[in-house]
Amino acid sequence: MNEALIRGLTPGVLGVLVRRGADFAAAEDAVQEALIEAVRVWPERTPADPKGWLVTVAWRKFLDAARSETARRRREEADEPPPGPVPQTDDTLQLYFLCAHPSLSPSSAVALTLRAVGGLTTRQIARAYLVPEATMAQRISRAKRTVSDVRLDQPGDVATVLRVLYLVFNEGYSGDVDLAAEAIRLTRQLAAVIDHPEVTGLLALMLLHHARRASRTAPDGSLVPLAAQDRGRWDTSAIAEGVGILQAALARDRLGEFQAQAAIAALHADARTAAETDWVQIVEWYDELLRFTDSAVVRLNRAVAVGEADGARAGLAALAALDESLPRYAAVSAYLHERDGDPAKAAELYVEAARKASDLAERDYLTRQAARLRTEYPR
Incomplete structure (x- = not known):
């Protein structure tokens, strides 16, 4: 079973069901059932069109569930679309905005997106939030109920989408789930359609962190701290791109949390050796960052x-x-x-x-x- 293929197809399948009229919570449930079916069937008989197969099975699962509820008589009459190629539409970014609906609290929106679109397990999300798994499961369930009738054309919150993208990136960056490149891809998409310095600030931050990825672990998988990393293995093109994007964002004089974090990452990337790191400037940038987020984690990093x-x-x-x-x-x-x-x-x-x-x-x-x-x- 190709887990990477499954993870990449999931948002698109979910988007197709939502566009066809399925409410978000029911669509997500149907997609999960289709994935379970794929795990059972695909090892012996992989379909020629995996996405089309998942859409067909998920839509049937959705109709079966809808027909079992008398309150959803309108959906009971829906005809199953004829078989054929599924349009290759990338719905992932739209789904991020759907999950960032203003009716949700920021924490619920992030949790729902990580689960439904990012493909993380409830346990992984709970660990990111430092809460028990049962607590996170309840939070995700409440969030799904809240957006059960929300459609893709309803706007979400950009700030929440940025937080979600950064959390997804950090999960991928940790190596637990390889989502870092996908988060960068989606942030590039967002930067192309939204003129906002914090969007480009986040993109710069991701690129600067991602540039060091190859040096973060030794061949045996052990962790290599920043000061001990082989800077010759850093991706200089990604660093140059990140610094250029950051400078353009800072020039607009609309400083925000992600720009401040990117400035700290740029100072680390700019030092030829750990000893040459400009720690005085880094402290100053942490002080700026605290203006936007009085986070205990930021204060902990500032202490270092x-x-x-x-x-x-x-x-x-x-x-x-x-x-x-x-x-x-x-x-x-x-x-x-x-x-x-x-x-x-x-x-x-x-x-x-x-x-x-x-x-x-x-x-x-x-x-x-x-x-x-x-x-x-x-x-």
Whole structure:
């Protein structure tokens, strides 16, 4: 079973059903049933037109469900469209806007899009939001009910679509689900039809992060931190494109969250070595970023930058103002304590951070850091 093919076809199949008159929630359910059927049938008999097959099966599933509800008598009379080629229309971006309907809260809109269009599992979305899987399942169900009668021609919220695209990109960037390239493709589409500096800011941010992707892991799959990455493996053309797009956005003097994040990424990309990184400017950009989002994660990353710009003690002072239960708090504290000359405390914190890490590669990296310190500085 070609999982990448299935993932790529899903938005288009969902879009066809919605255009034919299916409400979003019922269409999404029907598509999921069709995918289950594909998993059962395709290994032995892959259809010549996979998308057409999925559309046909999903539409039949939808009609079967509609006919079982007396409240949906109008759909009961719908004739099944004749068999034939399915138009090759890319509905993905439109579906992102549908899921960003103003009747939904931003968190529900993001969760619904990641599930229905991005192809992420409920467990993956729950992990991204740091909530229990059952809580996220309820949130997605409520969101589907809310947009059950919404049509594709109803406008959504651009800011929410941008947040969704960035979350999808981050899931792909982590390596758990390969969605990074798809998120960049859709953001390019969005930039082509919407004149907004934050759209281009997000595109620049994605390109600058994606340029470093090849160097983020070693051949054995272990995590390589930014300071230790082989900068010769960075994609210089993607960096140049990202920086050019960012400069054009900043020139419009309408600064936003994604432009500020892209500026930080550009400063990292601009440094020939880790030692040449302009940490003072990075702290300044984090201060700008906090004007738009008073996020604990941003403050955590700012503490690292302060530690690099002004010394480990200053970084620890910035960290002390934050909640110790934050994800990666212990890892940041360990790093700053090591920089401050306290390897015993750092090793202890690396162990704690490894225990809390949800990602296997990150857990392995933190464990190795603790082991390294205990070897270099035995008690």
